[in-house]
Amino acid sequence: MTSTRTxxxxxxxxxxxxxxxxxxxxxxxRSLLVERRTSSSAHPxxxxxxxxxxxxxxxxxxxxxxxxxxxxxxxxxxxxxxxxGQWFEEYPWTPATEAAPTVEYSPFIGSATAQDRLxxxxxxxxxxxxxxxxxxAELTSFTQHATGVAAVVEGSDRSTSVVSAAYLLAADxxxxxxxxxxxxxxxxxxxxxxxxxxLFCAPLQEYLARGVVQFLIDQPExxxxxxxxxxxxxxxxxxxxxxxxxxxxxxxxxxxxxxRDDVAxxxxxxGRWDISALIADxxxxxxxxxxxxxxxxxxxxxxxxxxxxxxxxxxxxxxxxAAVLSGASTPALLDTYDQxxxxxxxxxxxxxxxxxxxxxxxxxxxxxxxxxxxxAMEFGQLYRSAAVLDADASxxxxxxxxxxxxxxxxxxxxxxxxxxxxxxxxxxxxxxDWVLLATDEQWRTAATQASTALxxxxxxVGVGTDVLADPEKVCxxxxxxHDGSSLIRPDGHIAWxxxxxxxxxxxTLVHALxxxxxxxxxxxxxxxxx
Ligand SMILES: Cc1cc2nc3c(=O)[nH]c(=O)nc-3n(C[C@H](O)[C@H](O)[C@H](O)COP(=O)(O)OP(=O)(O)OC[C@H]3O[C@@H](n4cnc5c(N)ncnc54)[C@H](O)[C@@H]3O)c2cc1C
Numbered sequence: 001m002t003s004t005r006t007x008x009x010x011x012x013x014x015x016x017x018x019x020x021x022x023x024x025x026x027x028x029x030r031s032l033l034v035e036r037r038t039s040s041s042a043h044p045x046x047x048x049x050x051x052x053x054x055x056x057x058x059x060x061x062x063x064x065x066x067x068x069x070x071x072x073x074x075x076x077x078x079x080x081x082x083x084x085g086q087w088f089e090e091y092p093w094t095p096a097t098e099a100a101p102t103v104e105y106s107p108f109i110g111s112a113t114a115q116d117r118l119x120x121x122x123x124x125x126x127x128x129x130x131x132x133x134x135x136x137a138e139l140t141s142f143t144q145h146a147t148g149v150a151a152v153v154e155g156s157d158r159s160t161s162v163v164s165a166a167y168l169l170a171a172d173x174x175x176x177x178x179x180x181x182x183x184x185x186x187x188x189x190x191x192x193x194x195x196x197x198x199l200f201c202a203p204l205q206e207y208l209a210r211g212v213v214q215f216l217i218d219q220p221e222x223x224x225x226x227x228x229x230x231x232x233x234x235x236x237x238x239x240x241x242x243x244x245x246x247x248x249x250x251x252x253x254x255x256x257x258x259x260r261d262d263v264a265x266x267x268x269x270x271g272r273w274d275i276s277a278l279i280a281d282x283x284x285x286x287x288x289x290x291x292x293x294x295x296x297x298x299x300x301x302x303x304x305x306x307x308x309x310x311x312x313x314x315x316x317x318x319x320x321x322a323a324v325l326s327g328a329s330t331p332a333l334l335d336t337y338d339q340x341x342x343x344x345x346x347x348x349x350x351x352x353x354x355x356x357x358x359x360x361x362x363x364x365x366x367x368x369x370x371x372x373x374x375x376a377m378e379f380g381q382l383y384r385s386a387a388v389l390d391a392d393a394s395x396x397x398x399x400x401x402x403x404x405x406x407x408x409x410x411x412x413x414x415x416x417x418x419x420x421x422x423x424x425x426x427x428x429x430x431x432x433d434w435v436l437l438a439t440d441e442q443w444r445t446a447a448t449q450a451s452t453a454l455x456x457x458x459x460x461v462g463v464g465t466d467v468l469a470d471p472e473k474v475c476x477x478x479x480x481x482h483d484g485s486s487l488i489r490p491d492g493h494i495a496w497x498x499x500x501x502x503x504x505x506x507x508t509l510v511h512a513l514x515x516x517x518x519x520x521x522x523x524x525x526x527x528x529x530x
Pocket of ligand 1: 011012013014015016017034035036037044045046047048049137138139140171172173174176177197238273291292293294300304305306307308309310
């Protein structure tokens with residue numbers, strides 16, 4: 001038996017666990033990741049990554065892993081009799097709501113990469129950043145105590161290791177043994193449908209020539225979802241199914257979807273899985289945090305909420321763990337993880353059941369009265385917690401960034417600005433330290449003073465000095481006047497905003513930052529209110 005120490009033990013090396021390891025490393029936090037598999041599952045699963053997910057991986061230099069889908073097209077879908085048969089209407093991911101303004105909300109559009117292709121890229125990046133990755137290693141038990149977690153990990157070679165960690169992050173999937181061990185219950189809808197997926201390879205490129213990559217197969221014998229899966233002639237067929245099928249039956253179903261039986265089809269993998277919509281009653285217990293499917297399972301193919309929500313969980317948690325482990329913040333900051341991420345998962349679940357195709361499964365209280373549009377879900381979900389000031393309960397859960405206009409608790413808006421000779425997004429200014437953004441230079445000294453007073457790095461970005469942009473546009477997007485400022489957290493969310501320059505800018509900022517960072521050095525009791 002061996003013993004190992006690590007600041008953070010991550011259980012599960014799927015996309016969410018690997019994302020956690022990368023985001024922690026980007027904040028200078030070492031982690032050990034244990035994954036019981038020795039390689040990625042061949043079962044076809046996630047394919048679509050949202051613009052927000054691409055923004056998050058951009059902060060860690062991983063653009064190459066997320067090639068962008070062509071502008072304006074997105075993953076196009078049609079309802080069709082079959083690939084070779086009649087094609088009916090094209091249909092969007094989310095049913096149309098009121099006409100959305102033509103605002104560019106992000107420098108990114110979205111990406112389509114098969115999960116089994118993306119996982120090795122994330123694993124390689126994690127290793128490059130110094131993450132210790134143990135494959136074929138299963139967490140079999142753990143206990144918590146006042147200062148940490150002690151976990152037992154068994155290797156495929158029957159070796160046993162005791163891992164001591166300050167924190168444990170469970171990204172161990174929807175059955176989450178860690179969540180079960182903690183006795184955290186889930187609420188939602190246990191079983192919507194049992195589905196079958198078949199991954200196959202076939203020379204069907206001719207059907208992709210028109211730019212459509214996904215097909216809702218609609219014929220009397222078959223209702224199914226057929227999607228190109230990661231190129232190289234790979235396709236995934238998914239349909240409602242609760243019986244065992246042999247290879248001959250699978251081939252017959254694939255031929256129905258293709259609309260031909262003269263195509264050479266190579267079946268690569270198949271399996272059945274249940275669609276559920278369940279959210280854990282808590283995303284944390286003591287020193288253990290749940291992320292990804294362990295915290296929420298959301299039906300796939302409706303907005304890409306599954307893995308994208310899980311990746312954003314880990315991005316939210318990473319900077320908080322870094323701040324607490326470094327001693328800059330008290331553990332109270334970690335309470336804001338559940339406060340911020342659980343409502344996001346619930347909002348997404350309710351938005352799914354507001355759709356006509358999911359309404360039949362909805363339960364009382366589990367459905368939004370109207371569908372929230374993609375831009376609001378993607379870039380405008382509001383965090384309400386102790387790590388945000390002035391985001392009260394009366395505000396809606398999600399709006400588009402131009403409707404929020406810099407509301408604290410939302411992701412900082414994207415605008416193009418000039419830095420040196422380069423055009424960059426405002427989003428490129430965030431992602432590591434705290435940032436104070438202002439058009440008035442008087443805030444520069446305030447940022448330095450707040451940083452010194454609390455021992456927390458705060459970068460000042462002056463519009464007109466550090467970056468060039470139309471100050472009116474910046475003020476309008478961020479919702480402050482020419483002498484106001486916005487304080488942006490290391491995860492790119494706005495923590496606090498001063499619409500005007502207060503008489504004691506430094507004191508006001510110190511108070512605000514001390515509050516939203518759960519600083520170990522609280523601001524002096526005397527001083528201006530925020
Ligand atoms: C058919 C299908 C299509 C989908 N399409 C999309 C999509 O397009 N977009 C999207 O956003 N989402 C999609 N999803 C959802 C998405 O696949 C999941 O949300 C995502 O994979 C969850 O990732 P995870 O890392 O949380 O969990 P998992 O991928 O389940 O990973 C958990 C890992 O933990 C490991 N593990 C468990 N217990 C232990 C233990 N004790 N010790 C060590 N390791 C352990 C497991 O082996 C596993 O590798 C789809 C899902 C399905 C089924």
